[in-house]
Amino acid sequence: MENEVEISVSDLSFYYGKTKALKNISMDIYRNRVTAIIGPSGCGKSTFIRLFNRMNDLVPGTRAEGRINIGGLDILGTGVDVVELRRRVGMVFQKPNPFPKSIFRNVSYGLEVKNVKDKIYIEEMVEEALKNAALYEEIKDRLNDSALMLSGGQQQRLCIARCLAVKPEVILFDEPCASLDPVSTKKIEDLITELKKDYTIVIVTHNMQQAARVSDYTAFLYFGELVEYGISEKLFTVPADSRTEEYLSGKFG
Amino acid sequence: MKQKIKEEIYRCIFAVLAFSSLVFLVGITLTLLTQGLPLFREVSFMNFLAGTDWYPTYDPPDFGALPLIASSAFVTLGAMFVCVPLGIGSALYMNEIAGYRQKSFLKPLVEILAGIPSVIYGFFGMVAVAPLIQRIFNLPTGLTALTGSLVLGIMATPTVASLAEDALSFVPNSFREASLAVGANRWQTLVKVVMPSAGSGISTAVILGISRAIGETMTVLMVTGGSAVIPRSFFQPVRPMTSTIASEMGEAVFGQLHYNSLFALGLVLFFTTLFFNIIAEYISSRYRLKLGMGR
Ligand SMILES: Nc1ncnc2c1ncn2[C@@H]1O[C@H](COP(=O)(O)OP(=O)(O)OP(=O)(O)O)[C@@H](O)[C@H]1O
């Protein structure tokens, strides 16, 4: 399949106050591919992907330079409808964060705040999202139970369903398996591989094996700098940059 | 061996300290009961609670506490209308809207307000609020239920604001992020996610604020006038239970019915605030349970 650019980052820098957390990053992220972002703690991985849905707007005293183009729109521009952007670019967080509401209401939330009133449509979308998040079979009889009753892994899949229900184009995962056991992690990884048929996926992970398993492309960030970016297979076997090599070897022990 | 004795001594000291509040609670209840209950040898319980005349020094005396209870209820209800919107509004502003710098300046301000002695609020009510009320509504006196409500409401606001703010800041930020990330705006996030999650904490704040207003003495004594009739409007002077106790205690003779009747009023107050506090405690313990499950 031909590679189409979904997200185009050019000369992107980001500042927390005076600290430059991202340094002149340029890269293209491809549609229907899984792109992994790896790098040591504090190198700016979260900062980077949180720019794609403008989540960093919540942090006062920050500033971005450069451009991020998603589907033809320069999303860092001032006139951008952030709410609309976040519907197109969904996010799943490190710690499962379902609302203290029912399972159903968690998934329907995105439609509810979009003022969708059609009950039948909402029910269909919730069911579809739960199926696509590989959770439906486990919980179909207790959609009205509190989401907090679910296990950690189920909660994370619920969060994925919540994100899918608004039909985004891109899904950002920030260390989605960091708090999960190996079995739940496997489920999420399989799910990501499944989801890439319909979505463009960016995943931050500390787990090199995971990055190698699920991703098509990998970017290595180091102190806010994009050191290396390319096809995962190649980056993990014959890294071009010595820093990448050191990082990978250190990680693999 | 020596070490063991030492530990035992420490354990005892702390146990005594911990149980002292229980001792005080029992002591207070017993005092109220022994001094208040003798009233009901002469006056029936119903006549006390539902009687409409409070003339404790007449011959024969009347111990109908309804006007006093109604006055308390009136003033407290009025105070709620002030402290609930003001308190919750300030809490929401501080936590959800104001930036870090505004909050770091507002929160201590609220805490200072909470620490001002109630007499000072009384002065403020007498000198600033009462004349204003008198002029605006063209009343014979500015010392009315409305004045009392306003001043008490202002007084309870910092309590409500501070506790409600705590409740809001207890809502995990991950809830806010999750909501915004699926395309909710700030307002929807606040109403649909943050407020419901903080709901029980906010109700606790309101209940404790109200319970403070009910028990307040000095301020009410200074700004509500003091006629012991069942209030028909907010524009007339009233006489809540607390100010009745405070103003009549001096003239009541120990062991006489009047004296006992004031303790009986104390009992009513005591159980009302106890009731509110138990409800607040119940709600907040359920709240902790609910959020605890999220971990
Ligand atoms: N709110 C903030 N204010 C100031 N500095 C911040 C803030 N958030 C992050 N930083 C800084 O920006 C840099 C990048 O942080 P970021 O969270 O993006 O790293 P990360 O690669 O996601 O790390 P981890 O793997 O530990 O999650 C760090 O040096 C961090 O200290």
Ligand SMILES: [Mg+2]
């Ligand atoms: Mg991170």
